[in-house]
Amino acid sequence: MVRFFRGINLLGQAIVQPDVPLAELAETAGVVIPTNCTSGTCGTCMITLLSGEDPLPDELPPGLDEEMVEEQARLGCIGWPSGDVDIDVRPPL
Numbered sequence: 001m002v003r004f005f006r007g008i009n010l011l012g013q014a015i016v017q018p019d020v021p022l023a024e025l026a027e028t029a030g031v032v033i034p035t036n037c038t039s040g041t042c043g044t045c046m047i048t049l050l051s052g053e054d055p056l057p058d059e060l061p062p063g064l065d066e067e068m069v070e071e072q073a074r075l076g077c078i079g080w081p082s083g084d085v086d087i088d089v090r091p092p093l
């Protein structure tokens with residue numbers, strides 16, 4: 001299950017599906033994660049991983065850097081969670 005939060009408010013949840021990125025799972029839950037390039041380049045869809053695993057590719061996509069990743073930033077358009085995750089739909093501050 002993916003749970004989408006904004007702060008402490010639970011906005012919605014969706015069942016994890018292989019090959020369906022977080023941004024699309026959000027849509028099925030009625031939650032908006034803004035997207036633009038949908039390819040990991042622009043950073044528009046940046047969210048915060050609160051718990052669980054959302055593995056990153058070995059080479060970081062242009063929309064992320066090491067510092068952001070340390071703050072738990074992930075990209076909704078290319079995020080394929082590997083199990084239950086909690087997400088804040090905003091980028092880390």
Ligand code: FES
Nearest residue numbers: 036038042043077
């Ligand atoms: S929409 Fe551009 S990085 Fe996700």
